[in-house]
Amino acid sequence: MSKVKAVSMNDMQPSLYLPRFLPYRLTKLSGMISRSLAAKYSKMFDLTIAEWRIVALLGSNPGLTAREIAPLASLDKVSISRAVDRLSKSGRLEKRILKGDRRSAALYLTRAGKTMLAEIIPLAQNYEDQLLAEFSPDEIEMLDSFLNRLDATADALG
Amino acid sequence: MSKVKAVSMNDMQPSLYLPRFLPYRLTKLSGMISRSLAAKYSKMFDLTIAEWRIVALLGSNPGLTAREIAPLASLDKVSISRAVDRLSKSGRLEKRILKGDRRSAALYLTRAGKTMLAEIIPLAQNYEDQLLAEFSPDEIEMLDSFLNRLDATADALG
DNA sequence: AAAAAGTAGTTTCATTTGAAACTTTAATCC
DNA sequence: GGATTAAAGTTTCAAATGAAACTACTTTTT
Numbered sequence: 001m002s003k004v005k006a007v008s009m010n011d012m013q014p015s016l017y018l019p020r021f022l023p024y025r026l027t028k029l030s031g032m033i034s035r036s037l038a039a040k041y042s043k044m045f046d047l048t049i050a051e052w053r054i055v056a057l058l059g060s061n062p063g064l065t066a067r068e069i070a071p072l073a074s075l076d077k078v079s080i081s082r083a084v085d086r087l088s089k090s091g092r093l094e095k096r097i098l099k100g101d102r103r104s105a106a107l108y109l110t111r112a113g114k115t116m117l118a119e120i121i122p123l124a125q126n127y128e129d130q131l132l133a134e135f136s137p138d139e140i141e142m143l144d145s146f147l148n149r150l151d152a153t154a155d156a157l158g
Numbered sequence: 159m160s161k162v163k164a165v166s167m168n169d170m171q172p173s174l175y176l177p178r179f180l181p182y183r184l185t186k187l188s189g190m191i192s193r194s195l196a197a198k199y200s201k202m203f204d205l206t207i208a209e210w211r212i213v214a215l216l217g218s219n220p221g222l223t224a225r226e227i228a229p230l231a232s233l234d235k236v237s238i239s240r241a242v243d244r245l246s247k248s249g250r251l252e253k254r255i256l257k258g259d260r261r262s263a264a265l266y267l268t269r270a271g272k273t274m275l276a277e278i279i280p281l282a283q284n285y286e287d288q289l290l291a292e293f294s295p296d297e298i299e300m301l302d303s304f305l306n307r308l309d310a311t312a313d314a315l316g
Numbered sequence: 317a318a319a320a321a322g323t324a325g326t327t328t329c330a331t332t333t334g335a336a337a338c339t340t341t342a343a344t345c346c
Numbered sequence: 347g348g349a350t351t352a353a354a355g356t357t358t359c360a361a362a363t364g365a366a367a368c369t370a371c372t373t374t375t376t
Contacts, residue, residue: 013272014279015218018211018231022286023195025305026188027207028232029312033181036316048332049185053176060173067354073176074186078334081355103341103354114171121172128180131311135304143304146297147183153289154187158194206362225324236364239326261324261371 033131041123045116046090050075050083052120055092055109059117063106065098092116191289199281203274204248208233208241210278213250213267217275221264223256250274 018024034049042048047055053073058064064072066080073080084107087093092113095105109117132140176182192207200206205213211231216222222230224238231238242265245251250271253263267275290298 012276013217014276014283016214016279016282017218018214020302021214021282022289023188023191023282024211024232025309026184027192029305029309030181030184030188031232032309032312032316034185036312037181039316053182056174056176056179059171060175065354074182074189076334077355078357081357082333085356101342101354103339105355118172121174124174124179124181125172127315130315131180131308134307134311139304142300144178146293146301146304147187149292150289151183151187151190153292154190154194157285157288158190158197223324234364235325236327239324240363243326259324259372261369263325 037124037127040127041120045120047116047120048083048086050079051087054080054083054087054107055113055117055120056124058093058107058109059114059121062108065104065106067104069107087113195282195285198285199278203278205274205278206241206244208237209245212238212241212245212265213271213275214279214282216251216265216267217272217279220266223262223264225262227265245271 038049042052050073053075054069057069057072061072066077066084069075069080070077075083084093084095088095092110094108094110096108098104098106132143135143196207200210208231211233212227215227215230219230224235224242227233227238228235233241242251242253246253250268252266252268254266256262256264290301293301
């Protein structure tokens with residue numbers, strides 16, 4: 001190998017264009033969306049993202065336990081414990097110790113919790129609709145499938 | 159309005175299926191990817207995400223200042239200040255106070271910084287390639303355009 | 317040209333986060 | 347059936363984060 005070639009190879013700097021790097025783009029996008037949603041609605045209802053997710057889940061799945069919520073909401077048990085605590089202190093959620101296992105509690109929205117959820121859902125739905133306003137139904141379906149595939153791949157790589 | 163109808167309307171609970179809610183999906187996806195990348199490479203090079211972004215940017219844009227980096231890396235000035243501090247303490251980055259404005263410094267990768275970047279880029283690139291391995295070139299192009307559009311829309315909504 | 321206002325980057329401080337340790341209860345093992 | 351191991355949630359503690367205050371300098375105003 002010639003000296004010239006060796007030098008040129010050492011100097012070769014691979015480069016990476018950050019704004020096109022998928023992990024960066026996804027983080028940036030999800031950050032913008034989360035901040036935007038939090039600014040609009042979390043403040044309005046005094047709700048963290050973890051709390052919002054739990055309330056949304058309990059809306060359609062009343063009686064879930066903390067452990068069951070974890071994978072469905074992608075939250076760890078510490079976050080869930082704190083969120084549940086706050087939600088139950090603010091009277092939006094009720095814990096019912098399980099007959100069969102007293103370490104665990106089935107979680108239910110109270111009337112106040114349901115009322116709040118009924119107010120938030122249209123706002124959340126509307127935000128999502130705005131995000132996708134310029135997408136055709138076909139495009140939405142494609143985006144959906146892309147996200148599912150990326151999710152599965154990322155899961156496999158993790 | 160009949161009594162029956164009124165009751166049924168009060169009981170009507172709108173519901174939101176969390177796993178299909180775009181903000182949730184994006185946050186989950188970007189979290190999985192970031193954690194996976196961090197586990198693999200950030201540890202390996204003792205590099206936070208902010209540091210990685212700054213190094214990547216300086217690789218192709220030597221001499222940027224902290225203020226210029228902020229929008230390019232989507233980082234706030236506090237994060238940049240800390241990341242730059244750590245990078246310069248570990249000898250990967252060098253600050254050169256600007257002649258014209260002594261509050262500000264042009265930032266450059268040192269030789270060590272460049273060497274490290276040259277090692278990471280192929281790994282990062284490879285990770286992205288794996289994520290997209292099942293996507294055809296056309297699909298990649300579509301994904302790219304979807305992300306750009308979502309980015310622009312989210313920006314407008316924020 | 318001194319005073320006021322603004323900017324680049326740093327530091328401080330209070331909050332958020334998550335891993336590890338802990339408590340209580342349940343299941344499994346001699 | 348008492349001892350051991352495991353599981354559900356909670357608490358603790360240390361690190362990460364980010365808003366606000368601060369420092370050092372520059373620009374604008376009068």
